[in-house]
Amino acid sequence: MHAASPILFPGGQARFVSGSELRGNASWRKAFEAQAKDSRFYEVVEQTLACSFEHHYLILENTVGETRAIQPVFFVQQNLLEGLPALQPVVDPVRRVFPRLFTMRVLMVGCAAGEGHLGVCRADDMEWAVAAMHSTLPIFARHGKASLVVFKDFRSDYRATLQSLVQEEFTRVPSMPMTRLSLRHANFETYLNTLSKATRKDLRRKFRRTAKSAPIELEVLNDVAPQVDEIYPLYLQVHERSALKFECLTKAYFRELGRRMPDRVRFFLWRQEGKVIAFSLGLVHAGTFYDDYLGLDYRVALDLHLYFYTFRDIISWAIAQGLENYCSSPLNYEPKLHLGCELAALDLYVMHTSPWLNPIFRRAVKLLEPTRHNPVLQRFPNARALQ
Secondary structure, eight states: OOOSSOEEETTEEEEEEOGGGGTTOHHHHHHTTTSSSOHHHHHHHHHHSTTTOEEEEEEEEETTSOEEEEEEEEEEEEETTTTOGGGHHHHHHHHHHSTTTTEEEEEEESOTTSOBOOOBSSGGGHHHHHHHHHHHHHHHHHHTTOSEEEEEEEEGGGHHHHHHHHHTTOEEEEEEEEEEEEOOSSSHHHHHTTSOHHHHHHHHHHHHHHHTSSOEEEEEESOOGGGHHHHHHHHHHHHHHOSSOOOOOOHHHHHHHHHHOTTTEEEEEEEETTEEEEEEEEEEETTEEEEEEEEEOTTTTTTTTHHHHHHHHHHHHHHHTTOOEEEEOSSOHHHHHHTTOEEEEEEEEEEESSTTTHHHHHHHHHHHOGGGGOGGGGGSTTGGGGO
């Protein structure tokens, strides 16, 4: 689905195109080159998660036809109560009769499988691009029969740049944050010594128990195409246990990510007696390891304390590589709190496409935002950063 013609705005025009129309576009390659998830990543997401999302790209050009930004956007049918698990027992029986209850078609700006970034060709194009999107996205959203426009999971670093949205029709609310950890330690043991005595004791006890089992071997790869049938069921086990779900990855996602981004992608596979019992997918970029997805075999994961075992191996590997920071994806905050992580705030910027409903929705969305219903987040030392 495309807008019938370019959308004009003060200072230029916007065109919505498909991914195939961007292939070989030099501006597209440049737009995200400074991010861990560059244009190649967006192409993988578009081509392997197409069943869940309807992907498009917004090309913003100035009055002389120069491309100044290319922004990935996508349509999705979103459950508005996803962040309110306490209501699920009440809502789920009703949804069996009315499947679309409390769901809306949403136009989202950003990445379907990660945090959002602005796809500008130059850093000083950001404010211009935000103003252009504010003028054009509601038009495209209504054309696509979407009720909401959402800038999805933008880091707090963008707050000053995106403040103009808040001054207009958008409302900023906190999204579920990532977490980060400094890796400036000689090794895992010196990092461990920065944690509380109780946490150190608990972790060492867990590691001793795991060491009594059959040996576990670690392999680090940048391509898991031959192993994808082994690791994918482990990813699904973790995904299905998650209280909050957005994207569901496919086997093709894991295959294509390794094939197209071998310079950045790292797969960690843990085997016991020849069988993969855990894996992790992350990206390495600019001194930081981004730990995105974990897969566990729950037939042994709890007994072997695999969550903590895999964390130890990843941190040890990252320190040995000379990386300075570790950043993990949202959720599972209780262990991350005890492991000394800080919150890395992410924000949602939300607007209803109906001018008369938006003032009402701006008040309601603050009640629906997910972080207010997660008490663990308030125990982090920098919890105020979410606001």
